[in-house]
Structures are given as C-alpha cells and as structure tokens.
Amino acid sequence: MSCRILIVEDEIFVASEIEQVVAEMGHDPVGIAADKKSALRFAGDTEVALVDLNLRDGPTGIEIGKILAQTHGASVIFITANPAQLGTGVPGTIGVVSKPIAERDLRDVVDYAVARRAAAEANPPRRLKLFDWSNDNPIAT
Template sequence: MKVMIVEDENIIALELERIAQEAGHQTVGPLSTVEQALAYAPRSDVALVDLSLSDGVSGAQLARRLIDRFGVDVIFVTGSPENVGNGIEGALDVISKPFTDERIVSALSRAEARRKDFDSKAAV
C-alpha cells in the first residue's frame, strides 16, 4: 500500500515514514503543504495527515479534498485530536501525538484491509 505522509515537523514525518516502511508499505513524502499533497494524491492509497501544515492550511481541509477528489483514505496524526471533528466525516482514524509504532501500524492495517475489501467487492 502507498502511504502519503503529510506532516510539517520533520522529525515526526521521518518517524511516520520509518514505521510505515517497516510495516511493509511504500511511502510518498514526507510532504508539508497542501499543494505537495494534492500533487502526490493520485499515487497514494492512504494519507497520514497532521492538522497543522506549514502553509497555514488545515489538514482537515486537505483531508476533505483527498477523500472526495482522489479516494485517498485519511488517518489524522495530531497533537490536537479534539479539533478533528470540524465536519470531516470519512477519516478512518484519529491518532494522538505522541503515538506508538503499534498504533500507527494498527491504523494502516485497518486501512489496508478496508481497501482490499473494497477492491474485492468492486471486482464482482
């Protein structure tokens, strides 16, 4: 599965990248702006998205575009999980910072299972 990482804090982005790769996924990014994320969205299956991005746009606004336009599943990774609710239905999970490897891997596994289930139903 191709995992896009949208996080403007470099150390956190690299940690998410390491976790996803060690779990057997390909990674796209890390990216820190909405523009970058939208450019790479067609090559991604799921996105790990922070709520605060370097270009000042909300990760929630980005998530809505990723879900609606590109069918990319979104998992929020944020230090402010209480702020996710603002109208973003369809996000697969919200993970609070600080996070554990197990929590990220578990969310990615659920996303992968959901994709496989969706793909198998679409093929019928």
C-alpha cells in the first residue's frame, strides 16, 4: 500500500534524506515543511506525517502533530532529538523515535505507520516509543 507522506523537518539535508527513503519505499512524499504554516498547507493531502519538534518557527512540532492527527486524520510519528519534550505523548499520534535515525529504522517506522493506517497487524519497531491512549490514560510504552 502506497501512502502520501509529509516530512516536517527544518534541516533540509535530513528532510531530503527522509524524502528519498520514503520515495524509494514506493510512497508519495507530498512535501517537506520547515514550519507550522507550510506543514498545514499540506495537511489535506497527508496520510502519514513524520514530524520533528523544533522547527524554523520554534517548538511547533507538537501542535502540528496534534492538528494533523486530530483534525486531518493523519497517522503521526514524531522524529526528534528531544523526545522528552513530548512528555507522555500527544493525543491521536502514534509515538516517537529519537534522532539520529538510521535508514533501516526509518524504513521500519514508515512501514509500521502505513500498516497501522491500513489496520493491518504490525509489530512496532524496536526504537519506536508508542503512546498508549486507551481509556484516555496516556502512558508512553
């Protein structure tokens, strides 16, 4: 299954590498966004979003992820060097993986997000810290 994937990352070299991997996997990278305004411009076309926390306009990644997940129904995974900023997580989002991320781990995270979106059985990648929102009791697992 091919998905439309948004990359929310302000470091262009990192974003370009992620975009290349996503495309090689057969997915459609809908764009690279370095801030909230540009990220939300792509929101209607996004099925999966890979979101950094600290962007060109400041620490807006949490808000972007929340809007993409809760308002636009995107499957959101945060990719950040600062996972502690997420606390117990963001309602509606899947989880977080720490940067730097190796290509194999990135591929595993994308495969997992796509499988979750398709409601297919999938085991979370080892490096992905899942957010548990069952019973409205956030627990990072």
